Amino acid sequence: MTGNKTALILGATGLVGQALVRQLLTDARYSRVICLLRRPMPAAVFDDPDRKLQPMVIDFGQLQDYEGYFTVNHVYCCLGTTLKQAGTKAAFRKVDFEYIHIAAQLTRAQRCDSFVWISSVGANARSKNFYLRVKGELENAIMRMPLLHHATAVRPSLLLGARHATRPLEDLGQKLAPVLRKVLVGKLRKYRPAYASEVAAKMILQQRF
Incomplete structure (x- = not known):
């Protein structure tokens, strides 16, 4: 029997996003996945098979105009890019900060039960690393947002899985992953490379049912 929970996913075509959609479509607690x-x-x-999926094409540059789609129980945000893909720091920040921040605001406006998004291990608003600084600034902005219920950041390290784009550093990490997953234990466990399916499962665990 299918449950009555509804979910909204932003970034469904990415590595974690695709894994998340697959898991939600087989999760009996959900009746609709937008x-x-x-x-x-x-x-x-x-x-x-249960026809839960509802894909909607939108203009992310006008995300605030799509507030009606946020009338769901749970919002999952898997949006993210790289500096190389974005081309400029401003373009990177637009995706990895602005879009996600707006999504959190729309989640709050619709009084959803919870909001979960992907950050990064090492996220720190004071970091000298631009990527980690933006991630940290976003965490601060969302966690300080009043009246946003149950907001949680999932902080993976290197993501493992098949990608369409070539990323030399991540390709090396993929090859070393079996070793790294064995030696990074205890306090270092958070730096372990993580499979997209593991991150997706962790996002679901953060939601309130």
Whole structure:
């Protein structure tokens, strides 16, 4: 029997996003899974026997105009890019800070039960590293947002999985992953490379049912 919870996903076509959609479509607690997308998604990407999936193409540059889609129980935000993909620091910040921050605001406006997003291990608003600084600034901005119920950041290290784009450093990490996952224990465990499916499962665990 299918439950009555509804979910909204931003960033459904990314590495973690795809893993998350697959898990939600098989989660009996959810009856509807809405995905906000930049471009149409082929129907064959996901197995959806219960017809829970509702993909919607929107203009993320006008995300605030789509508040109606946030009338759900749980919001999952898997948005993210890289400096190389974005091209400039301003473009990177637009995706990794502005879009996610607006999504949190819309979640609050619709009084959703919870908001979970992907940050990064080492996120720190005072970091000298631009990537980690933006992640830290976003965490501070969201966690200090009044009346936003149950907001949680999931902080993975290197993400493991098949990507379309080539990332030399991450490709090296993929090769070393089996060793790193064995030696990074105790306090170092948070730096372990994580499979996208593991991060997706952790995001679901943070939600309130």
